[in-house]
Amino acid sequence: MKNNPGWFHIDHIEEIDSPALVVFPDRVKENIQTAIQMMGNVDRLRPHIKTHKSPDVVQLMLDAGITRFKCATIAEAEMLGMKGAPDVLLAYQPAGPKLKRFAELIKKYPGTNYSCLTDTMAVATEQSAIFAANGWRITVYIDLNVGMNRTGIAPGPPAIELYEYCASLKGIIPVGLHAYDGHIHDVDFIKRTADCDAAFAPVIEMKKALIKKGLPEPVIIAGGSHSFPIHCKRPGIECSPGTFIYWDKGNSDFCPEQNFLPAALLVTRIVSLPNENLICTDLGHKSVAAEKELTRRVYFLNAPELEAVSQSEEHLVLKASKNHSYKTGDILYGIPVHICPTVALYENVITVENGRVTGEWPTIARNRKILV
Secondary structure: OOOOOOOOOOOOHHHOOOOEEEEOHHHHHHHHHHHHHHHOOHHHEOOEOOOOOOHHHHHHHHHOOOOEEEEOOHHHHHHHHHOOOOEEEEOOOOOOHHHHHHHHHHHHOOOOEEEEEEOOHHHHHHHHHHHHHOOOOEEEEEEEOOOOOOOOEOOOHHHHHHHHHHHHOOOEEEEEEEEOOOOOOOOOHHHHHHHHHHHHHHHHHHHHHHHHOOOOOOEEEEOOOOOHHHHOOOOOEEEOOOHHHOOOHHHHHHOOOOOOOOOEEEEEEEEEEEEOOEEEEOOOOOOOOOOOOOOOOEEEOOOOOOEEEEEOOOOEEEEOOOOOOOOOOOEEEEEEOOHHHHHOOOOEEEEEEOOEEEEEEEOHHHOOOOOO
């Protein structure tokens, strides 16, 4: 972890109820600048806002000159429209009710240029019909499966055929390719780079094939946090990291080559001492992302020796030495291993500057719906 000793100290911590998620705006701003410096060109940076889901953070990005954004939900897309974000990609293939909501969103926020993904002719046809009925031609990106095996179509002839089909429709216009390689996260940067290059090579070949067919050069949006330092060096490629904004223990471990700072912490209290070597905190499943195995959910900066032994909805039990000095009421400061789903558990985050609580930021896009 790249930290200064005591950077997380909070004055009057006894006034903060727990569990709580605390954010340090100065560190958030530094992470934004680090991402811009890594890109070298703010116009190629398209941050994913799934991590913070916060209009206050979006404003910090806008203030830094960022104009392109990426999101995963209609609520996140709406939050960006509410903030007047100029360019927003819904990195999802909207169909059915979600497509109707997306159309309503486009109507409600005409100052934002919205786009979305597509990976099948059937959905592209549905998207075209909805958009054309409103007199629009909305930009779409072909979602490519480069190994994540989650969504998308493999780059190659069928994907090229889909791109050409989209170009023939009235309501949509294909402008680029979207390639997310979240399955690549080897801690060895040389191997990660090799794996990333191998996954990306078919995307480049597809781009060349589209140009050869006389189509306009497609925009390519590639990668996430783990592959960000690789893709950011490719000329003309837009990058969409998300976790960088708050960072976390998981990415600090997997991506030591990146100089982002942990900017969000969990504050938890010891609420019970069930026996001589067990301590119980109020950091349950409802307070920290619990998708990873028990010992890989939170790292305590001021108590790294504590080992998680059990967790329930409202409690996290930790093992300490028999002669420990912990007592009920003691504060533990923890960095989540996975910050993104942890943020989604909190309606608001508490902001701390120069060791003092300065306010709260609402996490409004954690909701499935804001207005639309």
